[in-house]
Amino acid sequence: MKGRTIGLAGASAAVVLTVAAAFIQPWEGRELVAYQDIVDVWTICDGDTNNVKPGQVATNAECDQRLLNNLRLYSTKMRACMTREVPTKVEASLLELAYNVGWGAFCKSTLVKLSNAGELRAACDQLLKWVRAGGAVVRGLERRRAASHAMCLAGVRESR
Numbered sequence: 001m002k003g004r005t006i007g008l009a010g011a012s013a014a015v016v017l018t019v020a021a022a023f024i025q026p027w028e029g030r031e032l033v034a035y036q037d038i039v040d041v042w043t044i045c046d047g048d049t050n051n052v053k054p055g056q057v058a059t060n061a062e063c064d065q066r067l068l069n070n071l072r073l074y075s076t077k078m079r080a081c082m083t084r085e086v087p088t089k090v091e092a093s094l095l096e097l098a099y100n101v102g103w104g105a106f107c108k109s110t111l112v113k114l115s116n117a118g119e120l121r122a123a124c125d126q127l128l129k130w131v132r133a134g135g136a137v138v139r140g141l142e143r144r145r146a147a148s149h150a151m152c153l154a155g156v157r158e159s160r
Contacts, residue, residue: 019092027144039134074099081107083116089155093148124152
């Protein structure tokens with residue numbers, strides 16, 4: 001069943017995007033003027049690195065749209081490498097990771113292998129390993145992953 005999408009279409013997908021966006025925004029912080037992030041990548045809005053140029057400026061409405069468009073794209077890419085349905089909070093936490101580290105790294109991860117094997121608790125635990133940027137452990141990523149881990153585990157508990 002490789003390539004089978006996770007989650008349900010329509011309303012469920014919208015819920016996942018909403019939960020992921022609400023989680024991502026406080027961690028990323030909204031910046032209306034492009035800046036270089038911790039690893040010197042040009043970034044704007046809520047951690048958006050796609051086609052960002054020095055000096056670029058965005059409005060709050062543009063940032064809202066960028067986040068939604070990016071989450072839709074990342075969700076599609078993430079779902080392409082997932083083979084099992086997962087609960088909403090688990091899916092939102094996985095989408096948050098994919099958004100933060102990129103779908104390429106996400107799809108190659110042990111986390112995805114465990115999730116595809118149905119080992120959701122172990123997959124959630126993998127979130128705690130994604131705490132490095134530029135080769136160094138980042139305290140902010142440790143806190144972010146701990147929060148994402150908690151959301152992921154809550155989704156596992158709720159699905160029982």
